Amino acid sequence: MSRPTIPSTSLVKPTLDTRFHIDYEWWERSGEDLRLYMLQHLCEAHRQELTDHEPQVELDWVDPETGEVKRVNYLNYTLLKHCSQQPDYITERTSLVDAVFRALLAVGNRPLTPVELAVYTRRPAEMILRTLSGRTVYKGLRPVVE
């Protein structure tokens, strides 16, 4: 299935100060398998464990920056609590799109600017902005409409 293009709802060109997030509605409309993609971002041990069986529970996760509480499924919680803490979670071999996706997962999908994403992904902010502000939406990574 070809990747759907979601019309831009903003006529303003994104800048280095524009905040981006994972748009889960995009995933619902796209027909792509979000769970399958999320499994790829787990560490090896948890990927095997959760591929076989994922407990169907929702847990409260407290954002360490803001104190906001989000209800997340077990897969998300495992990633937040363990896999995103591993040294090889984001490396130089991680593609830019995957690196940005992982960075946003690690902060509970709190919107971040390309400048903030650059610190976590160790990629230039300008490169991140160019990639995310094109016509094609990659893995639901979209600017937040404010």
Add this chain to the structure above:
Amino acid sequence: MVNQFREAVQVSQLRRTQTEEYWGADFQIEQADIDHLYSILFERETPLSDDEMALALVRYRVQREEEELARRAGAGNVYQPRKHYEVGEEITFPALGHVSGKVVGVRPGNNPDYGHFNVVQVEFEGDKTLEFASDLAVEHKLNIDETPQETDDQSLLTPEEIFIEYGGNVADVLRKRLAEHDDLVRLAGKWFPRSLLVEVNIGHLHLAEAVLDVNGGGPMTASEILEQIGMLDNVSERLAEFSLNYSLQQDERFDEVGPAGQVLWYLTRMEPPEVQQTPPRLVYTPVLYDPSVLTSDLRELEVEIGDELSEIVPQRSPRPQSVTVTLTYAHHCTGTLPLSVQLRRMFPTAYESERIRFTLVDALDGEEIPAWVVRPGGYVYGLKEWFKKHDIPVGGYLTIHRTDEPGRVQISYARRNPRIEWVRTALVQNNQLSFENRKRAIGCEYDDLMIIDVADPQAIEALWQRHTTRATPLERLMQECCRELAPLNPQGTVHAKTLYSAINLVRRCPPGPIFARLVTLPQFEHVGGPYWRLRESSS
């Protein structure tokens, strides 16, 4: 890795602008910074240097942080996850930009990792509801004392002190970011909005050309040109100067020849041809060689000679007050000095200008010599008459002295009472170089190993042309020179420096390739120290 990231983007209660990390490798320019700097440029209508812009940015960031801290200190009922909240309470959230919301609901939290805690639903303006942790016993960075540390103001660095410590990196990052803005122009290290430039039309430029022409081509400042053509009367002097400088820079008729920090203009067509193009005598056709074969003695000789073509790593040391060099034949006949690693620091330099017009002053009689630093060619031009005036020999010692006046450098030679001496003299016989000792009056101290007098400069020039046209291999020239130089030495040997000096009579070549061939080619026999002999079978 997540914790590193969290530390990098944490909403901190501390004065981060007081820390090295804030201004370090991860320092980034934000749009708000650019907006602020633009407003300063528009308000002052004055070009600002990289450092002035960087200082303004530091002041802005420090002030912004102080305002943020003051706002937090004044906010009531600041949210902290450890606190208990009831329905109806108003809470302020610093981490969300100090928005306030009202608690509209409370429920138990669900996560064994946190122990017992509650979750409050908070309604914000626009009917948006978010959930936040409360009664949270585990560690959370927001569970710290809200009040900024009571610090003695004297222990805080001022923005100026911060700039002195970390301003270098800020200026570098800022320069790169500003270069992306087409609506800013940069000239002689200063920035200015393009839209504020005063119009300078083609008529003004024609007048500027005429002014420079009647003034010998230059150099003149924009201010001096404006004074003579009487234009742009209704604008500030600095704005008029910057606007004219910018327009002159866009026109090929005008060459910017000022040292760093100063803008001077010269008519390109009136510059000496030797400044526009490297004199043929100084042109070097690179010769391949392996630098690693040079012994430490030969590398020392290479540094001592100070050829501008030698690849020598500059040593970190304070700029000397004076530097002494030995004049070689190529520079002797073109009236130039090498911009070697040693000499480069003694002459004016520039951010971007390729040619810099300055004044050399004869230390002996105060004569002012118009001179040029030609950066692409690696030489200083303008000394032909001065070499002739003082009869400086090839191999003579010259000393360059710094002065306190920008754009002026003093030159002297190792003057002494003239003495008749036996001097190594180059001749041309049967289209080959030969050497013999001849008597000559020398009024200058010289390097005995480098001195070579030329009996017939025209014959040497013809031989140089011949070798250039025929592309005579360096090895062959070295053999010929060694053969002819050896008889002048009782031991029949040739010093490496003497060979270098001789080769450069008929071919421009730095010491490296010559020395490397002495070491590696079988026809040259090393007899000790820097002395070589041509093997008899090669003679």
